[in-house]
Amino acid sequence: MSFRWRRRENMSLKFYYDLMSQPSRALHIILKMSGVQFEECPVALRKGEHYTEEFKQNINRFQRVPCIIDDGFKLAESIAVLRYLSAKGKIPEYLYPKYFVEQARVDEFLEWQHITLRVTCSLYFRTIWLDPLVTGERPVDEKVAKIKSQMEANLDIVENVWLAKTDFLTGQRLTVADIFAACEIEQTRMADYDVRIKYPKIKAWLKRVRAGCSPHYDNAHHLVYKISGTAPHAKL
Numbered sequence: 001m002s003f004r005w006r007r008r009e010n011m012s013l014k015f016y017y018d019l020m021s022q023p024s025r026a027l028h029i030i031l032k033m034s035g036v037q038f039e040e041c042p043v044a045l046r047k048g049e050h051y052t053e054e055f056k057q058n059i060n061r062f063q064r065v066p067c068i069i070d071d072g073f074k075l076a077e078s079i080a081v082l083r084y085l086s087a088k089g090k091i092p093e094y095l096y097p098k099y100f101v102e103q104a105r106v107d108e109f110l111e112w113q114h115i116t117l118r119v120t121c122s123l124y125f126r127t128i129w130l131d132p133l134v135t136g137e138r139p140v141d142e143k144v145a146k147i148k149s150q151m152e153a154n155l156d157i158v159e160n161v162w163l164a165k166t167d168f169l170t171g172q173r174l175t176v177a178d179i180f181a182a183c184e185i186e187q188t189r190m191a192d193y194d195v196r197i198k199y200p201k202i203k204a205w206l207k208r209v210r211a212g213c214s215p216h217y218d219n220a221h222h223l224v225y226k227i228s229g230t231a232p233h234a235k236l
């Protein structure tokens with residue numbers, strides 16, 4: 001195992017992440033807000049560090065981030081990590097409720113977002129920003145239009161359903177649902193998409209989420225802000 005990932009063997013929770021990854025940022029913010037002691041193990045996806053045999057064998061067999069190793073227990077999938085840490089009493093109840101009815105509402109969002117908001121926002125980001133960077137080729141206009149409309153169909157649902165009556169996605173208080181969603185939506189900044197223009201409720205909600213997670217939100221997003229050329233306050 002590389003020296004970088006072996007620095008502090010005595011720290012029982014190791015968190016592997018890349019701040020360019022949406023679920024990595026969400027978990028990073030949640031861990032910081034929860035006051036969990038953990039070893040920071042950054043993984044540079046752009047350098048392919050997750051494709052090494054070492055990463056596959058010793059860290060995550062799926063070769064993705066985020067993931068953790070807790071006292072030798074390896075776990076991938078951001079939502080599984082969240083639930084595991086919550087079951088261990090590491091996540092405060094206000095972020096991930098323990099009462100089953102309230103928890104079910106947050107879970108409803110976490111289950112909904114995977115193949116809706118997450119898939120379409122990340123596809124937009126990949127098509128407009130990542131793929132052209134890798135291939136040197138401009139995306140086809142028709143493809144961009146289609147992907148944008150698929151993404152906006154889900155942003156419409158966030159605006160008109162999840163945020164229809166409440167300040168946050170699952171009620172009047174910030175939970176992990178808001179943090180996961182905001183990190184997905186922020187990713188589109190790097191592809192020059194400004195969600196705030198068309199979606200006033202999302203715009204106001206993002207402001208609330210950022211304030212509620214301060215200073216961890218900006219710390220986790222510093223790369224996103226830098227790449228997108230928008231200062232954290234820009235257009236907010």
Ligand SMILES: N[C@@H](CCC(=O)N[C@@H](CS)C(=O)NCC(=O)O)C(=O)O
Nearest residue numbers: 021022023063064065066077078079
């Ligand atoms: N469902 C997973 C998604 C993990 C995922 O897609 N991670 C991406 C970064 S956002 C990754 O590691 N990609 C590396 C690759 O596909 O090569 C989760 O929520 O943790």
